[in-house]
Amino acid sequence: MKNELKDLTLDEKISLLMGKNTWETYDADGKLDSAFLADGPSGLRMNDVSVPKPYPTFPATAMPTLSCLANGWDTSLSYLDGKTIADDCIERHADVLLAPGVNIKRTPLCGRNFEYLSEDPYLAGELAKAFIEGVQSKGVGTSLKHFAANNREYNRHSQSSEVDERTFREIYLPAFEKALEANPWTVMCSYNRINGIWASENKWLLKQILRDELGFDGLIVSDWGATHNAVRALKATLDLTMPTRTENEDELRDALARGIITEEDINARAEKVLQLVRKARCAKKEVTTTKEERHSIAAKIASECAVLLKNEDNILPLRDGNILVDGLFKNAAVLGGGGSSFVVSDYKQRSLCDELSERMPGSKFFTSKSVLDTAEGTIYPEKIYEAAYSADTVILAMGTDRYIEAEGRDRAEIRLPRAEEELILRTAEANENVIVVLEAGSAIDVSPWIDKVKALLYVGFAGEGAQEAIADILSGKISPSGKLAETFPLSLDDTYTAREHGNGAYERYTDGIFVGYRYYDTAKLDVAFPFGHGLSYAEFEYSDLEIDKKSETEYDVGFTVKNISGVTAKEICQLYVGDPFSYVSRPEKELRGFAKIELGAGESKRVTLSLDKRAFAYYSTPLKCWHVENGDFEILVGASSRDIRLKKTIKIDLPDTEQYTL
Ligand code: GLC
Secondary structure, three states: OOOOHHHOOHHHHHHOOEEOOOOEEOOHHHOOOOOEEEEOOOOOEOEOOOOOOOOOEOOOOOOOOHHHHHOOOOHHHHHHHHHHHHHHHHHOOOOEEOOOEOOOOOOOOOOOHHHOOOOOHHHHHHHHHHHHHHHHOOOOEEEEEEEOOOOOOOOOOOOEEEOOHHHHHHHHOHHHHHHHHHOOOEEEEOOOEEOOEEHHHOHHHHHHHHHHHOOOOOEEEEOOOOOOOHHHHHHOOOOEEOOOOOHHHHHHHHHHHOOOOOHHHHHHHHHHHHHHHHHHHHOOOOOOOOHHHHHHHHHHHHHHHOEEEEEHHHOOOOOOOEEEEEOOOOOOOOOOOEOOOOOOOOOOOOOHHHHHHHHOOOOEEEOOOOEOOOOOOOEOHHHHHHHHHOOOEEEEEEEOOOOOOEOOOOOOOOEOOHHHHHHHHHHHHHOOOEEEEEEOOOOOEOOOOHHHOOEEEEOOOOHHHHHHHHHHHHOOOOOOOOOOOOOEEOOHHHOOOOOOOOOOOEEEOOOOOOOOHHHHHHOOOOEEEOOOOOEOOOOEEEEEEEEEEEEOOEEEEEEEEEEOOOOOEEEEEEEEEEOOOOOOOOOOOEEEEEEEEEEOOOOEEEEEEEEOHHHOOEEEOOOOEEEOOOEEEEEEEEEEOOEEEEEEEEEEOOOHHHHOOO
16 A cells, blocks of 8 residues: 555654645655645636646636625535635645635735635634535545634744634634644644744644644645644644755754654644545545536636625615626626635636626627727716716726735725825716716725715625626626625724734734624614625515424524515525623623525514524633623624524523533
């Protein structure tokens, strides 16, 4: 049998603890198989290493980014997304997909928010678990990342995230904890320090928490370049340093010679690498989609994740007329954000004009000679204003892009570029029926212009199928059903972390558990659009809330949702729990369940969601466990975190013996 530890010399085992090159594990000159690790969360980004540098990147299907996927609130969609990306991986012989990233969106400024799922750990964890299951169902591994508390790009290679234990366990760990239920082949440690110690050598993080407490028995890989000392990393049970790191072998040999580490320590880590290689080699892999089918899936997912934030006068779906289609992204949507996750797609996107004309032959869609048609690629806004006067309705495709939202740096603000704001405002002066299609990977401060436009459709960085998805929704072919997985605050000043990004050495997480809607609710702050918000072309009625007690800390929550409109649509129902009186500070409410259901016109469905002990508990540092304090708990069912439709209070009365972990 190949890839067995017993066949390796000590030197070969030492070499196994780091990459052979940028993407592959060590192969001992062919004695071992190699595993190929490739990005990323929104599709395969893989270099063609068979040709001389600079390596070209293989084209692949550009799926929506995870921040877009999260707005779908749909585990089956996440599963499908992961499964679809896996086919590109199999075609190119990538064994491990370096995804998903589940870092919590503590600040909308984080440059990589587009790569992450949510400000809420429950939603992030459920969707990540499904994504991992989807990828790995095809025999391709995943890498759950970036472990942990990597919530900003500023000085990411060294700044320490200073997080208290309760906050860590209630906010920054749960998404990893839930995603681990899918048994990812690998976990990637992050670049940053956690409470002073680099993640790559943080034994509390990697061994005590990840391995011993959460039971992870796969391979821990460093982020690329995140290992600073091979000996301390080995002691912390990091298995694989990527990519190649010249100091690794000397550090390990020297430590062996000095008796600081033993060959058994080396063997333990080397075996994890071989376990990964054997998994990769033994996995049954079969491509089951064509490139065209993968594109259609990308478009379908994008259409399910778009969020209709505003729809004044029900201007959407579009009515036939003389419709100007313009804006920065009228000819091609933003595929994704910048950095290691950016997928090279060779799909030729069609213009929004063409996509809409195909769906609404009774309308005249036209565009101005305003942007991207010119050699300079600059915007000639006056051409838009001129055209806007003659239109019944104007659609503006605007947003950020992969140069504004990118790995390695944070945004300095959350407004759109001023030229874009100006363009929206001037166009709105020329036409009272402006619809903005917003392409961005994280929350945008829309306050300068939102009151001047009739509708806002937030599509995120929706991948290569974005134009079809946008046209399907604007034309009314399908109703929008996405809801925000990240709050849109009224301004950057309203965010807790507005002006601070640490001092380069550390960032103190003084907001504690009050992150995202947990903060805005508790601070009683108005927001532009709340967590969980999203409009539909249908209307839904919630009724008949019933709570079925299974035990003192387990309940089935049932309620009925009725589509009281004349169109088929999907609704994301949300279940929150609040602990109105407790002896520790707690958020006003916390997401503890959700379901996405499709209802025909006039149709009703009964939804049942289950609550277990964790739904009521907070993490007690004195007791070192999840603790439920006896008393009243509010059960809240809503269409968003601030649109609660049904509410009941239950009383939990655990016997003293169960009150504490004795
Ligand atoms: C990058 C990213 C990580 C990525 C890896 C390989 O720096 O932090 O997410 O998977 O390196 O590109």
